[in-house]
Amino acid sequence: MLRTHTCGELRPENINEEVRLSGWVQKIRDKGALIWIDLRDRYGITQLLFKEEDTKPELLNKVRSLGREYVISATGTVIERESKNPNIPTGDIEIKVTGLDILNPSKVPPFTIEDNTDGGEELRMKFRYLDLRRKPLRTNLELRHRMAIEVRNYLDQQQFFEIETPYLIKSTPEGARDFVVPSRMNEGEFYALPQSPQTFKQLLMVAGYDRYYQIVRCFRDEDLRADRQPEFTQIDCEMAFVTQEDVLKTFEGLTTHLFKNIKGVKVDVFPQMSFDEAMKKYGSDKPDLRFGMEFVELNNVAQGKGFNVFNSAELVVGICVPGCAEYSRKQLDALTDFVRKPQIGAKGLVYVKCNPDGTFKSSVDKFYSQDDLNGWAEKAGANAGDLLLVLSGDANTSRKQLAELRLEMGNTLGLCDSNVFKPLWVVDFPLLEWNEESARFHAMHHPFTSPKKEDMSLLKSDPAKVRANAYDLVINGVEVGGGSIRIHNKELQKQMFKVLGFTDEEARAQFGFLMNAFEYGAPPHGGIALGFDRLVALFGGHDSIRDFIAFPKNNAGRDVMIDSPSPISEEQLKELNLSVDIEDAKEL
Numbered sequence: 142m143l144r145t146h147t148c149g150e151l152r153p154e155n156i157n158e159e160v161r162l163s164g165w166v167q168k169i170r171d172k173g174a175l176i177w178i179d180l181r182d183r184y185g186i187t188q189l190l191f192k193e194e195d196t197k198p199e200l201l202n203k204v205r206s207l208g209r210e211y212v213i214s215a216t217g218t219v220i221e222r223e224s225k226n227p228n229i230p231t232g233d234i235e236i237k238v239t240g241l242d243i244l245n246p247s248k249v250p251p252f253t254i255e256d257n258t259d260g261g262e263e264l265r266m267k268f269r270y271l272d273l274r275r276k277p278l279r280t281n282l283e284l285r286h287r288m289a290i291e292v293r294n295y296l297d298q299q300q301f302f303e304i305e306t307p308y309l310i311k312s313t314p315e316g317a318r319d320f321v322v323p324s325r326m327n328e329g330e331f332y333a334l335p336q337s338p339q340t341f342k343q344l345l346m347v348a349g350y351d352r353y354y355q356i357v358r359c360f361r362d363e364d365l366r367a368d369r370q371p372e373f374t375q376i377d378c379e380m381a382f383v384t385q386e387d388v389l390k391t392f393e394g395l396t397t398h399l400f401k402n403i404k405g406v407k408v409d410v411f412p413q414m415s416f417d418e419a420m421k422k423y424g425s426d427k428p429d430l431r432f433g434m435e436f437v438e439l440n441n442v443a444q445g446k447g448f449n450v451f452n453s454a455e456l457v458v459g460i461c462v463p464g465c466a467e468y469s470r471k472q473l474d475a476l477t478d479f480v481r482k483p484q485i486g487a488k489g490l491v492y493v494k495c496n497p498d499g500t501f502k503s504s505v506d507k508f509y510s511q512d513d514l515n516g517w518a519e520k521a522g523a524n525a526g527d528l529l530l531v532l533s534g535d536a537n538t539s540r541k542q543l544a545e546l547r548l549e550m551g552n553t554l555g556l557c558d559s560n561v562f563k564p565l566w567v568v569d570f571p572l573l574e575w576n577e578e579s580a581r582f583h584a585m586h587h588p589f590t591s592p593k594k595e596d597m598s599l600l601k602s603d604p605a606k607v608r609a610n611a612y613d614l615v616i617n618g619v620e621v622g623g624g625s626i627r628i629h630n631k632e633l634q635k636q637m638f639k640v641l642g643f644t645d646e647e648a649r650a651q652f653g654f655l656m657n658a659f660e661y662g663a664p665p666h667g668g669i670a671l672g673f674d675r676l677v678a679l680f681g682g683h684d685s686i687r688d689f690i691a692f693p694k695n696n697a698g699r700d701v702m703i704d705s706p707s708p709i710s711e712e713q714l715k716e717l718n719l720s721v722d723i724e725d726a727k728e729l
């Protein structure tokens with residue numbers, strides 16, 4: 142072996158031992174009489190020491206020829222360090238080097254390989270293998286690895302089988318666009334990469350594998366954001382002979398297991414909240430419960446007083462921001478600008494300061510007496526010193542806008558501590574949502590989700606009102622995962638496809654295999670998929686998933702390191718029957 146120890150391993154107990162370490166040159170300090178080198182590998186950093194007076198000239202020459210990121214192997218004796226470094230675990234010792242091999246030189250890296258690097262995003266992506274040498278990324282990938290192991294441990298204890306499902310499948314509509322792969326052997330035909338293994342895991346239930354999971358790559362051709370990648374990883378699970386409560390219990394168990402074993406934190410019970418309640422109280426189906434500021438509906442105290450903006454509004458809704466009555470004009474203007482941003486789109490913001498002396502000052506004093514405003518404060522449970530922020534308009538829109546403002550206030554007031562975890566199940570989602578563009582209902586979760594028994598009769602008369610046996614796991618305002626109890630009855634599945642606007646032929650062509658399977662004894666079943674990248678990022682205390690994936694794509698869906706996607710040769714195109722003959726093209 143080219144090493145006896147790693148660069149993170151040696152301690153005072155090893156003093157006087159002869160060792161060999163290999164790694165990358167992180168830093169060189171040449172003070173003439175003494176030269177120090179920080180040697181780095183995946184495990185840490187160890188300091189190498191060369192004393193000019195007792196180092197052979199050839200060795201000194203070799204040391205002085207080194208540069209950053211050279212790969213070297215050093216032999217020497219572990220000695221106690223004179224000035225110790227309490228910041229690293231190996232900081233009490235150093236290696237007095239007697240032999241050195243240069244295993245490979247390195248070009249000067251395009252950015253510093255330090256915790257805080259000078260490299261910009263694009264450059265770091267292009268040289269991802271160098272970026273991955275940095276400790277923050279290494280820590281992230283280690284966290285990911287540990288979490289994957291703990292997921293497997295827990296699910297194995299719970300009798301789940303890890304079963305792989307194919308990547309080359311047939312398009313299954315789950316709301317996003319498919320990535321497709323042309324088939325060489327089947328001219329003019331395409332595979333699709335799975336958006337999720339949804340139908341396969343359901344078929345595994347029909348096959349009797351009553352607890353399945355897979356840590357699996359999924360592919361969705363969507364526009365990208367900080368928390369989205371065209372390929373991402375899910376902890377995908379399915380269970381047979383279960384109710385919704387069983388699924389929630391099992392995955393509450395998984396989440397608790399991860400919090401305990403990875404973060405060493407005990408998480409309280411996971412509350413359940415209906416979709417309707419979440420929308421009413423927080424204007425969002427993924428509320429951040431690390432702080433309060435629940436919505437207060439003010440229609441009956443704020444309407445009918447001559448302020449037409451409120452009088453004509455479907456909803457007058459506000460939040461009570463604790464302790465912010467002293468906000469300056471400037472701070473309030475900034476909040477008004479915030480809600481007026483085009484992405485949020487409110488027309489204006491009404492505030493009421495509940496002054497410490499018991500009086501009120503508002504932006505609508507012209508229309509409301511002190512008594513009126515006192516009524517608002519009472520309704521909102523506001524105390525002296527608090528600030529009420531109020532929006533109005535169409536109910537759905539105002540709620541969404543206020544949700545943004547609530548999050549903004551939570552962040553501003555430092556209430557979003559990344560070391561605090563507040564999980565929540567959002568349940569009873571609507572089964573369907575109306576899509577203006579296609580002028581038909583789409584499945585809110587996916588077409589295999591079962592309607593609630595008590596709402597079944599509405600499926601024909603008022604589909605928009607039907608609730609689903611569907612649930613999301615939300616932690617700190619992040620949708621960590623979602624799932625549902627499935628339809629396992631052929632007739633109901635047929636009816637569902639009809640509601641979604643499929644003709645019988647279309648349903649058969651796309652999902653015949655599933656409907657056929659349902660004729661051979663499908664057990665009741667349900668499941669969930671958790672976004673693994675997001676979960677790891679959340680545990681790592683970050684919003685963006687990118688630095689928790691070894692080789693992610695950029696915002697344009699490109700891998701700038703390998704330069705993909707890229708054109709393919711005419712020959713490949715021909716072989717795949719994708720080549721457009723120039724002459725034919727002209728005729729077209």
Ligand code: ASP
Binds near residue numbers: 378624668
């Ligand atoms: N397949 C679903 C998804 O990817 C999850 C599930 O219903 O189990 O969102």
